[in-house]
Amino acid sequence: MSTREHWISTADRLLEAAWRWATPDSALLDLPGRPSKSGVLSDGLEGYARTFLAAAFRAAGTQDDRWLERYAEGLQAGMGGAWPRIQGHDVFGQPMVESASIALGLRLTRPWLWDRLDEATKDQAEAWLRDALTNVPAPNNWYLFPYTVAGFLESVGRGDAVTKRARERALDLLESWYRGQGWYSDGDGRAFDHYNGWALHLYPVLDAYLNNEETHHGERLKEHLESFSLLFGKDGAPIHFGRSLTYRFAAASAVALGAVTGHTPLTPGQSQGLINRSLNYFERYGSIGQDGLLSLGWHGPHEPTLQNYSGPASPYWASKAFVCLLAAEDHPLWTEQEEPIPEKTLAVPAPGFLIQVADGIARLHNHGSDHVKPHEGESAADDDPHYSRLAYSTKTGPTAKTNVADNHFSVVINGVHSVRRRIHPINAKSNWAASWYRPVFPSGPPMVPGLKVESVTIAHGRYELRVHRVHKAPHLAKVQETGWATELHSQLVPLHGWTGKDEVRAPQGTAYTPWVRVPRLTADVEGTAIFAALALLSDNEEPPLQASAQATPNGLEVHWFGQTTRITFGDNDIHVT
Numbered sequence: 043m044s045t046r047e048h049w050i051s052t053a054d055r056l057l058e059a060a061w062r063w064a065t066p067d068s069a070l071l072d073l074p075g076r077p078s079k080s081g082v083l084s085d086g087l088e089g090y091a092r093t094f095l096a097a098a099f100r101a102a103g104t105q106d107d108r109w110l111e112r113y114a115e116g117l118q119a120g121m122g123g124a125w126p127r128i129q130g131h132d133v134f135g136q137p138m139v140e141s142a143s144i145a146l147g148l149r150l151t152r153p154w155l156w157d158r159l160d161e162a163t164k165d166q167a168e169a170w171l172r173d174a175l176t177n178v179p180a181p182n183n184w185y186l187f188p189y190t191v192a193g194f195l196e197s198v199g200r201g202d203a204v205t206k207r208a209r210e211r212a213l214d215l216l217e218s219w220y221r222g223q224g225w226y227s228d229g230d231g232r233a234f235d236h237y238n239g240w241a242l243h244l245y246p247v248l249d250a251y252l253n254n255e256e257t258h259h260g261e262r263l264k265e266h267l268e269s270f271s272l273l274f275g276k277d278g279a280p281i282h283f284g285r286s287l288t289y290r291f292a293a294a295s296a297v298a299l300g301a302v303t304g305h306t307p308l309t310p311g312q313s314q315g316l317i318n319r320s321l322n323y324f325e326r327y328g329s330i331g332q333d334g335l336l337s338l339g340w341h342g343p344h345e346p347t348l349q350n351y352s353g354p355a356s357p358y359w360a361s362k363a364f365v366c367l368l369a370a371e372d373h374p375l376w377t378e379q380e381e382p383i384p385e386k387t388l389a390v391p392a393p394g395f396l397i398q399v400a401d402g403i404a405r406l407h408n409h410g411s412d413h414v415k416p417h418e419g420e421s422a423a424d425d426d427p428h429y430s431r432l433a434y435s436t437k438t439g440p441t442a443k444t445n446v447a448d449n450h451f452s453v454v455i456n457g458v459h460s461v462r463r464r465i466h467p468i469n470a471k472s473n474w475a476a477s478w479y480r481p482v483f484p485s486g487p488p489m490v491p492g493l494k495v496e497s498v499t500i501a502h503g504r505y506e507l508r509v510h511r512v513h514k515a516p517h518l519a520k521v522q523e524t525g526w527a528t529e530l531h532s533q534l535v536p537l538h539g540w541t542g543k544d545e546v547r548a549p550q551g552t553a554y555t556p557w558v559r560v561p562r563l564t565a566d567v568e569g570t571a572i573f574a575a576l577a578l579l580s581d582n583e584e585p586p587l588q589a590s591a592q593a594t595p596n597g598l599e600v601h602w603f604g605q606t607t608r609i610t611f612g613d614n615d616i617h618v619t
Contacts, residue, residue, distance in 0.1 A: 235284025
């Protein structure tokens with residue numbers, strides 16, 4: 043079986059399993075499982091819409107309409123009253139998300155579905171979809187949902203001033219969220235995550251492709267893939283970072299779209315290898331259950347990975363990866379031999395990332411992405427483990443919020459550990475990245491006056507040098523740093539400032555293991571002090587790391603691997619030489 047045939051057969055397998063749970067009128071797919079906060083009616087619409095996207099990419103790519111008759115039947119029943127109305131995001135917003143999948147599905151399958159509908163049904167469909175254009179989206183990638191609905195309506199001759207306004211509004215906001223190097227913030231803050239690929243790039247680039255137009259968004263996708271393509275392990279696992287990770291191999295959709303449209307720095311063989319490994323990874327680790335359904339989780343079911351907006355059909359946003367089927371069977375994406383992505387370390391200043399790929403494991407050192415909106419204050423109660431950690435990888439997931447935090451530097455006051463909320467990037471160059479944050483605490487005052495932590499990560503092969511400077515710590519304060527939470531080999535070696543070393547348990551485990559230990563360093567602190575450690579995540583057991591460090595007037599000098607690295611701290615600035 044060719045790789046393209048495997049993608050087609052996977053789509054068929056997922057669709058067949060999902061359709062066993064359809065209502066008699068085919069309007070809803072009520073998949074079994076934990077309902078989302080939007081309720082079971084919205085969840086049933088989600089089942090229809092997200093599986094429709096897989097069927098639509100399959101039909102458009104293969105010119106085979108075998109799944110579309112039942113979607114046509116469901117569309118008529120849905121427009122006849124079986125579907126909930128589209129309202130604003132703060133009222134009952136999820137149907138707006140699903141309207142984009144339905145609109146895109148209708149656009150992709152127009153010859154087989156839309157063009158065969160009678161005018162009355164078309165009018166009903168337009169009326170339902172138009173509510174997406176006049177209600178308020180969430181203040182992030184959601185604005186691309188009315189953009190996509192408007193694009194479909196215009197493509198079938200039903201555009202007007204309202205559709206034009208929706209598209210212009212979305213594109214205007216998208217420009218304001220662009221930070222450079224192919225990275226968008228998901229809204230007005232600094233949230234950089236997988237939504238870049240499966241939403242912020244996908245919708246405008248695919249829209250232009252379907253319109254047979256050139257767009258500067260294509261060049262941005264190409265630049266995005268320069269760094270994003272490194273965020274997959276040798277085994278195909280995407281980096282375990284950010285929200286909505288239950289969408290799984292949707293992470294590969296940007297890679298596939300780049301290959302389809304030609305907006306990619308990767309060779310066809312590199313693109314093919316990456317998307318195939320990603321799909322195979324999740325198949326191999328049980329994301330598709332014995333019932334043929336995608337489960338809510340990562341490998342299999344995993345509650346801490348989920349958000350409250352996730353319902354039983356939410357994982358089917360993975361359908362976006364089937365955009366690869368728009369590449370015909372004679373496209374170089376399928377005819378060239380698979381190639382690996384070269385391993386490297388890359389600093390990406392725009393999002394504040396340091397990407398380190400070695401020994402088949404991709405590591406993301408986060409010095410710029412958080413989940414705090416500009417208008418929000420910092421609250422420890424809102425700590426999000428999928429954004430606040432110092433580092434993420436393709437072999438480890440963050441520990442649960444109620445367990446010890448992995449890959450975290452915290453200040454401890456009166457026994458209460460601080461969390462890292464708003465992350466202020468300082469710089470990212472060559473093999474290092476730096477940031478600072480103000481520690482906040484789950485109980486007591488939200489801030490300790492003057493308290494600040496500056497952090498820098500320096501990569502060398504598979505190794506990491508982590509250095510932190512604490513400002514104005516009060517009397518009797520303590521500090522703690524943790525390493526990688528994994529069943530693999532994880533080391534955290536003290537170099538400067540640390541006085542205690544042990545391991546701590548995380549009984550809820552991670553998305554990769556049900557129970558895990560985390561290496562930990564501890565020390566007392568008062569005033570201003572510098573702490574340094576070497577960290578390692580590896581598949582294989584390594585001998586203890588050898589390095590030394592000594593203080594300098596403005597920082598630290600570290601001797602490791604036969605070289606000397608100097609970290610110099612200034613006023614809200616850090617230099618590494």
